[in-house]
Amino acid sequence: MAKPVRFRTDADKKAFWHSTSHILADAVTRLYPDVKLGFGPAIEEGFYYDFYRSKPFDYEELQKIEQVMKKIIKEDKFFKQIYKSKKEANEFYQKEPFKKELIKEIEENKISFHKHGEFADLCNNPVIESAGQVKAFKLLNTAAAYWRGDNKREMMQRIYGISFPTKEQLDEYLALLEARERKDHRKIGPKLKLFTQVEEVGTGLPLWLPKGATIRRVIERYITDKELKEGYEHVYTPALARTKLYELSGHLNHYRDHMYPVMKVDTEDLVLRPMNCPHHIQIYKFESRSYNDLPIRLAELGTMYRYEASGALYGLARVRGMTLNDAHIFCTPEQVEDEVKKALKFIRDVYADMGLIDYYLMLSLHDPKNKEKYIDNDVMWKKSENSLRKVLKSIKVDFVEKEGEAAFYGPKIDVQVKNVHGKEETLATIQLDFNLPEKFQLEYVDNNNQKKRPVMIHRGGLSTMERLTAFLIERYEGAFPLWLSPVQVRVLTFTDRNVKFADKIKEEFLQQGLRIETDYSNRTVEYKVRDAELNKIPYIIVIGDKEEKNKTLAVRKRGVQGVKFGIKMEDFSKQLQKEIDSKA
Ligand SMILES: [Zn+2]
Ligand SMILES: [Zn+2]
Known part of the structure; x- marks a missing residue:
């Protein structure tokens, strides 16, 4: 019997999870001797193992594999490190082409395996003591x-798993997974009728349903007003441009993999724009600029x-x-730090x-060794990296520095968030660019009447409307604060008698700019309340004969027990x- 396992540090967990992937591979080999082995690393949470065979593992097969894994764990064999020469290793893996490929890349002639019982796997990672x-x-x-x-290589069948030293930990983790699933915007979005994706429109091209569109419109109005107050000027520019614009900007060189193919129209070569910057540059160039005009802040809800x-x-x-x-x-150049701030x-x-x-804030730096990318x-x-660092330090916020995360033309400050599954994405970004002003020969006249080069700052504020909305859905689990809620009030009636009065209330609130909908169906009030809560x-607001007679409202607030009766309309709307x- 092995002693209790350590499961505290990341290294402990990685060893634990990786060892479980050995047990998985052992079980699959016992059940399906023809399956070829790939490899099985520990990941952020748990492990996987890649196998080669023609079809995916289905639910029943996973159950069978789990049963065999249980048996292997019960056998409780010790993990032992053994070594083979290259020749021995190749003989051992006679029928395992993927393993042989891995062995080929090992330089030494002493090849490490970890073995438990009869099963040995090519492995030089830390493992636990026993299965x-x-x-x-x-x-x-x-x-x-x-x-x-590598998308030119074979398609493997991957199995993901998780393991723990106690059953309590596993139960806790499975509960966590369930909670994450509940919050996942991909689940909530269609359920609350916010957005959908259909095959006919195309992959990765979502449709905003009326309710999702309402959230987006509220955000777009909010951010536009806010920017106007801060001295930004809003513009509109097309989502297409000639390829020569992106040749000049360098996007065609550095960003081609993310761009759609060229369309030939009349005498022009057009592409869908992957970025809005070159269009805004053309707006800057529309007239000659003096130092008195700067800074010029051009903003757009730009589709790309x-x-x-x-x-x-x-x-x-x-x-x-x-x-x-x-x-x-x-x-x-003198205004850069102030503008970034x-x-x-x-x-x-x-x-x-x-x-x-x-x-959290990330200062994304270039990688001096990567001359290709930057x-x-x-x-x-x-x-430019120094001036961004200086700004971050001057406002006394915590930030992380990361090499190799800069844009190809300059360093940036990124606002990083994690989604419910722990995956990190960038929401906002502030990027310094000395490159595009040079390429497009941007100019302003300084106070000595000399022509100078302006600096360009790319500023992505509330991210894309798509990504922001995804995060808001997960942040609020669909229960948006009142100012963002697609529907703010739903009016329910007790009977058909009350419909006329309810309509009057609806009309009045609509005129006040509130977002209101009604449920006059013949279902019970309990059912209608439940449905509104689920949404x-x-x-x-519930309207019955009493409310109609007294010209008052019965009001239920989301997340609050009970009903408040006798509320005056005027008070409610205030x-x-x-x-x-308050945006609370
Ligand atoms: Zn291993
Ligand atoms: Zn830009």
């Missing part, structure tokens, strides 16, 4: 994945199209057509209004207005 230490595990799902992530691999698409959070809360600030404050303010407070200008990188409606204004 019996895995007291609780579950195979979670399957997926198809290219061998070593990017090719994302189908495996990377993710609900509304990662799509192929999107609308960005975009802005480009053109300023003098202002933009950062702006972003932090609007995220507070959205209730998105769980983010423009080659050491002086520029040093200068996360913030306020429910209360709603106050709540909307």
